[in-house]
Amino acid sequence: MNSVLKSNLEFLRNSFKRESSVFGLPKALNSLVNVFELNQPNFSGFLVKPPERKTIVITTEGQVKPKAPQYIRVPENILDFPLEAVVHLLKHEFIHVEQRNRSNYTASRAVREFEAYYRGIYDNNSPIPCPENLKAQFRNSLLKYYHQMSESEKAVHAVKFHESQRLKS
Numbered sequence: 361m362n363s364v365l366k367s368n369l370e371f372l373r374n375s376f377k378r379e380s381s382v383f384g385l386p387k388a389l390n391s392l393v394n395v396f397e398l399n400q401p402n403f404s405g406f407l408v409k410p411p412e413r414k415t416i417v418i419t420t421e422g423q424v425k426p427k428a429p430q431y432i433r434v435p436e437n438i439l440d441f442p443l444e445a446v447v448h449l450l451k452h453e454f455i456h457v458e459q460r461n462r463s464n465y466t467a468s469r470a471v472r473e474f475e476a477y478y479r480g481i482y483d484n485n486s487p488i489p490c491p492e493n494l495k496a497q498f499r500n501s502l503l504k505y506y507h508q509m510s511e512s513e514k515a516v517h518a519v520k521f522h523e524s525q526r527l528k529s
Contacts, residue, residue, distance in 0.1 A: 370443070373439060373443040376443075379391055385434070385438070386405055386408065388439065396447050396451075396488075398447075400454055400461065404431055405431055407433040407434070409433055409435055410435065410436060416441055417435070418452075419433045420433075426462070430456075432450070442491070448486070448491070452477070455475070456476055468513065471509060477498045478524060480498050481499065481524065503521075
């Protein structure tokens with residue numbers, strides 16, 4: 361990542377942190393979602409959980425059915441982590457929000473996670489490159505969820521899986 365982008369990301373992260381201290385974390389994260397164009401129509405807001413020390417665990421909560429409100433639960437110290445990681449982890453959750461809004465979407469958890477991690481690595485629509493360490497984590501998760509799939513699910517996703525393993529840095 362070049363120094364200008366890194367500087368701009370740090371400036372943005374500090375701006376979101378200031379907004380969080382004045383208006384609250386959910387408001388600041390809504391601003392982040394708008395800046396990075398992550399929003400989905402059935403997204404209903406952020407829920408805050410206690411802080412985390414070393415990693416960020418973010419979850420999507422809500423019923424799996426079209427138009428059902430979806431919430432993303434984040435640690436209260438999420439803005440203490442590098443913004444490029446936060447954006448890509450939120451993007452992963454917004455893929456789940458979008459999946460849950462699909463009509464007749466009945467994919468297993470393994471397929472849903474595989475799809476979200478795959479898109480996290482290979483979707484090039486983000487203005488921020490996915491950090492290499494996060495790509496490596498996403499590839500490990502692809503491997504994990506691919507092995508949890510049924511044989512018929514593996515057959516559908518084999519090409520993407522083999523591509524992801526072949527393209528490891």
